[in-house]
Amino acid sequence: MTTPDTEPSGAAGTAAAPGAVAPAPAAAAVPRGALAETLYFAVRNGKLLGGLAVFTLLLVAALAGPLLLSGDPNAYVGLAAQAPSAEHWFGTTHFGQDVFAQFVHGLRSTFYVGAVGGGIAAVIGMVVGFTAGYRGGLVDEILNALTNVVLVLPALAVLLVINAYLGVRSLTVQALFIGLTSWPWAARAIRAQTLSLRARDFTDLARLSGVSTWKIIVREIAPNMSSYLFMTFILLFGGAILIGASLDFIGLGPTQGISLGLMLNNAAQWNALHLGMWWWFVPPGAGITAIVGSLYVMNVGLDEVFNPKLRET
Amino acid sequence: MTLRVTDLKVYYKTLRGEVKALDGVTFELGDAEILGLAGESGCGKSTLGKALIRMDGRMRLRGGGVELDGERLPIDDDAAMNRYRYHRISLIPQYSMSALNPTRRIGRMIRELVESRGVRYADVEEELLRRLKLVGLDPDVLSRYPIELSGGMKQRTVMVISTLLNPSLLIADEVTSALDVSTQKAVAKALAGFRDRGFVKSMIFVTHDISLTYQIADTIMVMYAGKLVEKASASAIVSKPRHPYTQALINSLPEVGVRYTDRRLSGIPGAPPSLLKPPAGCRFRDRCPKAFARCAAEEPPVTEVASGHFVACWKG
Amino acid sequence: MRRYLLRKLLVYGLTFFVAVTVNWMIPRFMPGDPVSSMIARASVAQPEAVEAMRAHYNSLFGFDRPVFEQYVNFWIALLRGDLGISIWLFPTPVWDVIVRAVPYTIALLLPAILLSWIAGNWFGAFAARRRWLDNTMLPVGYILTATPYMWLAILMAWGLGVVAGIFPVAGGYSFELQPSWSWEFIGDLALHWFLPFASLFIVAFGGWAIGMRNMIIYELEADYANYLAALGAPARLIRRYAFRNAMLPQITGLALQLGTLVAGALVTEVVFSYPGLGHLILKAIQNQDFFLLQGTFLFIVIGVLIANFLIDIVYTVVDPRTRMGLGGAA
Numbered sequence: 001m002t003t004p005d006t007e008p009s010g011a012a013g014t015a016a017a018p019g020a021v022a023p024a025p026a027a028a029a030v031p032r033g034a035l036a037e038t039l040y041f042a043v044r045n046g047k048l049l050g051g052l053a054v055f056t057l058l059l060v061a062a063l064a065g066p067l068l069l070s071g072d073p074n075a076y077v078g079l080a081a082q083a084p085s086a087e088h089w090f091g092t093t094h095f096g097q098d099v100f101a102q103f104v105h106g107l108r109s110t111f112y113v114g115a116v117g118g119g120i121a122a123v124i125g126m127v128v129g130f131t132a133g134y135r136g137g138l139v140d141e142i143l144n145a146l147t148n149v150v151l152v153l154p155a156l157a158v159l160l161v162i163n164a165y166l167g168v169r170s171l172t173v174q175a176l177f178i179g180l181t182s183w184p185w186a187a188r189a190i191r192a193q194t195l196s197l198r199a200r201d202f203t204d205l206a207r208l209s210g211v212s213t214w215k216i217i218v219r220e221i222a223p224n225m226s227s228y229l230f231m232t233f234i235l236l237f238g239g240a241i242l243i244g245a246s247l248d249f250i251g252l253g254p255t256q257g258i259s260l261g262l263m264l265n266n267a268a269q270w271n272a273l274h275l276g277m278w279w280w281f282v283p284p285g286a287g288i289t290a291i292v293g294s295l296y297v298m299n300v301g302l303d304e305v306f307n308p309k310l311r312e313t
Numbered sequence: 314m315t316l317r318v319t320d321l322k323v324y325y326k327t328l329r330g331e332v333k334a335l336d337g338v339t340f341e342l343g344d345a346e347i348l349g350l351a352g353e354s355g356c357g358k359s360t361l362g363k364a365l366i367r368m369d370g371r372m373r374l375r376g377g378g379v380e381l382d383g384e385r386l387p388i389d390d391d392a393a394m395n396r397y398r399y400h401r402i403s404l405i406p407q408y409s410m411s412a413l414n415p416t417r418r419i420g421r422m423i424r425e426l427v428e429s430r431g432v433r434y435a436d437v438e439e440e441l442l443r444r445l446k447l448v449g450l451d452p453d454v455l456s457r458y459p460i461e462l463s464g465g466m467k468q469r470t471v472m473v474i475s476t477l478l479n480p481s482l483l484i485a486d487e488v489t490s491a492l493d494v495s496t497q498k499a500v501a502k503a504l505a506g507f508r509d510r511g512f513v514k515s516m517i518f519v520t521h522d523i524s525l526t527y528q529i530a531d532t533i534m535v536m537y538a539g540k541l542v543e544k545a546s547a548s549a550i551v552s553k554p555r556h557p558y559t560q561a562l563i564n565s566l567p568e569v570g571v572r573y574t575d576r577r578l579s580g581i582p583g584a585p586p587s588l589l590k591p592p593a594g595c596r597f598r599d600r601c602p603k604a605f606a607r608c609a610a611e612e613p614p615v616t617e618v619a620s621g622h623f624v625a626c627w628k629g
Numbered sequence: 630m631r632r633y634l635l636r637k638l639l640v641y642g643l644t645f646f647v648a649v650t651v652n653w654m655i656p657r658f659m660p661g662d663p664v665s666s667m668i669a670r671a672s673v674a675q676p677e678a679v680e681a682m683r684a685h686y687n688s689l690f691g692f693d694r695p696v697f698e699q700y701v702n703f704w705i706a707l708l709r710g711d712l713g714i715s716i717w718l719f720p721t722p723v724w725d726v727i728v729r730a731v732p733y734t735i736a737l738l739l740p741a742i743l744l745s746w747i748a749g750n751w752f753g754a755f756a757a758r759r760r761w762l763d764n765t766m767l768p769v770g771y772i773l774t775a776t777p778y779m780w781l782a783i784l785m786a787w788g789l790g791v792v793a794g795i796f797p798v799a800g801g802y803s804f805e806l807q808p809s810w811s812w813e814f815i816g817d818l819a820l821h822w823f824l825p826f827a828s829l830f831i832v833a834f835g836g837w838a839i840g841m842r843n844m845i846i847y848e849l850e851a852d853y854a855n856y857l858a859a860l861g862a863p864a865r866l867i868r869r870y871a872f873r874n875a876m877l878p879q880i881t882g883l884a885l886q887l888g889t890l891v892a893g894a895l896v897t898e899v900v901f902s903y904p905g906l907g908h909l910i911l912k913a914i915q916n917q918d919f920f921l922l923q924g925t926f927l928f929i930v931i932g933v934l935i936a937n938f939l940i941d942i943v944y945t946v947v948d949p950r951t952r953m954g955l956g957g958a959a
Contacts, residue, residue, distance in 0.1 A: 040328075149644045151885065152937055156892035157929045158651065164914055164922055165655055185885065242777055246896050249779045250907075251914050264779060268900060273787050273798065281787070285780030293775035297768070367859045398861030412856040414870050416877070416949060426857065429866045458949040475860070 041305045048301025054294035058287065062111050065104025073097070073105040073258045084279050091279035094270045102258050103283050109259035110241055110291060113175045117240030120179025121186060122233040128183065129190025130217050134198055143187075151184035156246055163252040171254050174247060178240045186232045193228055197221050227306040234299045238292040245288050260284035314383075315481055315515040316342035316365075321377035323364045333588045334360040336539035337377065339615065340623075342482070342515050347508055349530030349547065350519045351562070355585060357539040362486045362519045364388055366402050382481055399430050403480040403513070405504075407487040409471040413459040420455030423474055430478070437477055444473045444512070448503055465496055472503065476512045483513040487520055497525055505529040523562060527551050532621070535559045538585045538596040541615055545622035555624040557601045595626070603628050630945050630952045637941045641934045648930040652923050653703045657696075712927070713920030717912050723924040726909065731928065733801055734905030736822060738894045741829035742883070749837025750879055754872050757842045758849065766838060773835025778893035782828040782900040789824060796824045801904040825901045829893055833886075840882055844875035877948050884940040887933050 042048060066073075078088055080096040090099035132143035158181055163169060198221070206216045222229070247253060248261025249268070263284035267273075272280040321338050324331040335357040342348050350358045363369065365379060365388065374389035381401060387393040406412050414422050423441065424434040442452050448469040459467060468488070476483060485504060489497040507513050520526050526533055527547050534544040535558065543556040554560045583600035586592050595601070598608040607627050615625045694702070706712075712723035753770075756762040790798035797803065802817045848854065848871035857867050898907030906925050913922040945951045 145640065145643065148640045149647050152641065152644050152888075152933060153648060154888035154891050154929055154933050156888065156895065157926050158648075160910060160914070161652065161655055161922060161926050164917075164919065238775065242775075243892070245777050246779065246892055249777075249896055250899060250911060261777075264777075264783065268779075268783065273783065273791055276791065278787060281780075281783050285777060285783065288780065289772060289776045291775075293772045296771045296775055300767075300771070395861045398859065400861075404856075404859045406852070406856055406859065408852040408856075411852040414853045414857075414874070416874055416947075417870065418949075425866060426860065426862055429862050430860070460950050471856075 038305055042302075045301045045305050047297050048305060051294040051296075051298030051301055054290055055298065058107060058291055058294070059111060061104055062107035066108055069098075069101045069104060071101075073101040077101075081275065081277055090283050091277070093266065093280055094272070094275070094277070099263075099279055099283060102263055103260070103287060105258050106260040106263055106284060107287055107291075109171055109254070109257060110244070110261075110288060112171055113178065113244040113259070114237045114241040114291070116172065116175035117178035117182070117244065118233060118237035120176060121183040121236045121240065122229070124179065125183040125186030125232065125236070126190055126229065128187040130194055130221065132187070133191040133194025134213060134217055134221070140191075144191075147184045147187050147191075150181065151188070153181070155181040156243060159243065159247055160250065160252060163247060169252065169255050171257070171259070174244060174254060175240065178243050178247075182236060182239055182243065186236055189232060190225075190229070193225050194221055197224055227302065231299050231302055231306075234295050234302075238295040241288060241292055260287050314341055315344050315346070315381065316517075317380040318342075318361075319377050319379075321361070321364065321379060322375040323360055323368070324373050324375045325360075326371045326373055327589075330589050331373070331375075333539050333591055334372075335364065336588070336591065338536070338539075338541050339377075340534060340541060340544055342517065344514055345508060346532060347505065347516045347518055347530045349523075349526030349533040350517055350536065351521065351523050351526055351533060352536040352542075353585065354521060355538075355588075356536040358519050358536050359486060360539075361536075362404075362484045362517065365482070365517070366398060366404050366484055367391070367394065399480065400478050401480055402482045402484070403475045403478070405472055405475045405483065405485045405488050407490065409468045409488060410464055412471050413467065415459050418456055418458055419462075419470060423455070423477075426474070427477065432478065441473065441477060444477070445470075447506075448473060465492070468492065468496075468500060469503070472500070472507070476507055479512055479514075481514045483507075483516045485516060485518045488518075489520065489522070489525060497522075498528065501525055501529045523551070535562065538591065539588055540596060541623070541625060542597070543622075543624045543626075544615075545619075545624075549619075549622055555618060555622070556597075556626045557603050557628070558597050561600075633945060633951050634938075634941060637938065641938060645930065645934060648927065649704065649707060650700075652926060653700060656919060656923075657699075707927070712924035715921045716918040717916040717921060723920045726921060727906070727924055727928050730905050730909050733903060734894060734898065734907070737825055737829065737898070737903065737905060738890065741826050741833060741894070742887075742890055745830045745833035746837050746879070746883055749834045750841040750876065752834075753838035753841025754845050754868070754875070756838065757845045763842065766842065770835040770839040770842070773832055774839065776832055776835075777896075778829065778832050779896040779900050781832055782825065782897045785824050785828045786900060797821050798824065799902040821901075821903070825894075825897045825903050828900075829890070829897050832893060833890060836886070837879065837882075840879055841875060844878055845871050848872075848875045877944070880940060880944050880947065884937050887936055891929055891933060 074097055076096040077098050078092045078096045080092060081094055082088055082092040082096075084091040084099075088098050088100060090103055092098055093102075128143050128147060132140045132147075155178075159177055162177055163174070166173065194217075206220050211219075244259070245261035245264070248259050249265045251265060253259055253262040253265060261284070264281055267277070267281035267284075272278075318341070319339050321335060322333070323335040324333050334355075338357070338361065340348075350361065352358050360372070364372065364374075365386075368374070368389060368391070379386045379388055381397065386397060386402075413419060417425075427434055427437055441455075445452060445454065450466060450469055450473070454462060454466065454470060462470065472488075483504075488504075489500055492500060501518075504516065504518070508516055518526060518530055523533070527550075530547045532544060533547050533550040535542045535550065535556070537558050543550065543554065543559045545553075545555075550559060551563060554563050586596055586599065592599075592609075593612065594610055595604070595608040595613050598604040601608065605627075611627075613625045613627045615623050618624050710724050712727070715721050715723050715726045718726055752766070756766040786796075786798040790796045797820060801821055802808070802814065803821075806814055806817055808814060845868075849867065851871070851874075854867050854871055857870070894905070895907030895910060897903070898905045899911050902908060906929065909921060909925050912918065913925065
């Protein structure tokens with residue numbers, strides 16, 4: 001090991017994950033032969049299935065909803081400030097916009113930010129983590145310093161300054177910047193995992209037979225920690241959604257369109273609280289919580305599936 | 314007679330059914346005896362070691378019993394078993410390198426441990442220091458954290474801690490597998506010394522390394538697929554093995570005794586049977602060069618072929 | 630130990646340097662002209678006034694100087710505590726605006742972080758391996774960590790503030806009161822403080838409880854725990870060791886969560902119009918007050934870095950391995 005990690009026990013990288021929902025320290029790689037066994041546990045894991053069900057339901061709503069409720073979700077379609085009714089399932093806003101239409105369109109934006117932001121963060125985290133862990137030496141030192149710097153910088157504060165200067169803000173740019181600021185803990189966790197895998201026989205064997213670094217990472221190391229990588233992506237996905245919602249709420253959301261965070265922002269700004277228009281602020285927050293919560297619960301389930309130690313017998 | 318194990322059956326509960334890891338093993342361990350317990354991984358030797366001191370959550374007692382100094386042990390009752398632990402039965406674990414709490418000074422950990430077992434630290438302190446010295450450790454290890462000790466030092470510290478209350482039975486579970494060859498010998502010698510000085514009455518030395526066992530054990534018991542295969546004095550096992558499995562095991566070792574150096578190093582082809590549904594008859598027969606019809610039909614009983622020499626083989 | 634702390638200091642120094650540099654770079658390299666947008670915001674009609682303002686802001690930013698000089702001047706001004714003039718509260722210096730808001734944010738954050746950490750760890754350790762409690766705590770904890778801070782704040786403001794009418798839902802104290810050291814005023818402060826504090830506390834609590842629960846289960850499986858159990862040590866002793874060892878990653882976790890917790894405090898303040906840094910950020914964004922926004926950003930970064938370093942010091946005290954210089958660095 002070139003640089004000892006912060007966590008002295010075997011729990012390398014665990015604590016680095018947001019909200020203590022990190023993949024368990026011993027998240028074991030699954031040998032390919034055990035695929036059937038993994039599936040066996042997967043279809044019997046309540047947490048995984050429950051999380052997946054909620055997530056899928058919301059994803060379907062996000063994909064299909066806007067198709068059925070086409071048209072501008074911000075259009076004024078009815079009387080203002082109406083409570084939920086058969087016509088407007090989630091009621092209308094202060095301006096007579098349909099909250100349900102905004103909700104399904106907002107869900108779509110939220111998934112988009114999560115997938116793109118989480119995806120970018122995952123890619124950066126993997127590249128940095130793998131390279132640092134596998135190459136070691138000076139490369140590791142430099143990448144480690146970079147990771148630590150980005151890690152201690154409060155991401156939301158950085159994003160606020162950047163977004164404030166952007167005249168026109170889009171979901172994609174928002175997701176891009178979220179991805180660029182939220183990768184460090186993933187990089188650290190992956191680095192620690194790589195270090196432990198690097199010491200194993202099969203990597204030595206590959207190295208001895210003159211295979212290049214990247215081939216070793218892609219062929220030997222990545223498959224062995226694919227479960228871990230997937231869980232990392234899930235957590236980054238959830239984290240990106242929460243950061244995006246905070247940005248939207250403070251008023252730095254996309255200039256066009258709608259998102260769940262923006263709905264909360266509008267509701268707060270137009271006094272939905274004092275007017276008692278609960279249908280305006282309850283659904284968007286519940287939507288975010290349900291998506292992120294289902295991701296976290298799925299993650300715990302996956303952890304139990306991949307990590308035999310955690311299985312209940 | 315320190316220990317009497319009678320037809321002990323301990324199974325592992327798994328989702329696919331019960332794994333019969335220890336399937337009816339009977340043996341005795343005399344006072345001041347060191348029993349080497351050998352076999353491939355998965356043969357049940359570790360299960361036996363665990364069953365004697367602390368079964369884990371998946372282990373189930375499915376028959377037989379254990380007597381220590383003539384007293385029946387409640388091995389499947391975790392709470393009732395606690396009375397015997399440390400005082401009467403103790404363990405040197407496989408994982409000695411990480412057996413000490415990393416964030417406690419060693420002396421304080423020992424104090425908290427013995428006092429939690431109803432022993433005043435002041436009463437054992439003198440003996441503790443004496444034994445540390447005996448294994449070549451300075452008293453100041455007590456004021457250090459585990460991370461400040463080398464692997465060998467940790468190993469010796471654990472040895473002293475485990476035997477501090479002079480247990481009747483000590484289980485040394487693969488204690489040497491993490492060490493290099495020269496240290497392995499030193500540790501084995503030290504353990505034999507503990508017996509000679511009466512720190513422990515008797516010992517079960519679990520290992521996969523027969524050559525090492527041979528150096529300290531009085532008797533050696535070989536296990537295969539949850540069954541006792543052969544048990545005899547160490548010299549008899551090495552020089553006159555009767556069971557084909559023991560013979561193969563001895564043959565696969567290059568360094569046991571000079572007379573075997575001219576033999577070809579031969580691994581044992583094949584793999585042990587699944588213990589979920591073990592086959593009838595002899596469990597070694599698929600890998601056995603001498604197997605014949607009867608081996609498939611009937612399980613060979615453990616028979617005493619010579620004084621103190623037990624074999625479970627139709628051809629033994 | 631000294632090496633460990635020095636290494637940490639180096640990282641924090643580097644981070645501060647990067648933060649300042651980013652802060653300096655953003656307005657200069659972003660698309661669009663910050664001066665124009667500020668003037669547009671000021672909505673001044675006369676062309677002469679516009680020109681005067683433009684000249685004023687340009688000299689403030691120092692756009693007429695070479696880039697390197699701009700950068701050095703930026704540092705010099707910063708080290709003198711000169712963060713520019715607030716546009717929202719013109720002509721108050723940004724420094725003064727921020728210094729007035731900081732106590733509110735600290736009063737909110739510090740108790741919320743410390744209490745949620747202590748209570749969460751305690752509860753998580755208590756719930757671990759107690760089947761019924763564990764099964765209830767786990768889903769509740771995960772839902773709490775998934776809850777956006779501002780949403781819980783809104784729900785609490787609505788439920789306990791608007792509907793039940795127990796707590797005020799806006800401001801740091803009642804408008805009709807003048808700040809003073811009277812009991813009436815302090816009571817009023819506490820009443821306004823409670824809901825933002827409570828909503829921060831609850832979300833953070835869920836995260837710590839789950840973290841501790843997971844860590845302690847891991848520790849109870851550790852070799853030293855098995856060894857002690859084999860020697861018949863009582864569960865009480867083993868749990869005590871496991872708890873202490875599980876605390877260590879939780880301390881590291883506290884450092885890593887600071888950014889998230891600060892973000893939570895910012896949005897919570899926005900919900901309750903609580904006059905701390907979050908409220909300033911909202912006002913700065915609404916008024917295109919970039920000096921205020923960037924000043925606040927620097928304050929937050931410095932606060933997070935100081936807190937990180939304090940946590941590092943605590944860590945070296947509790948973990949013997951860092952003291953020996955054998956354990957972690959990074």
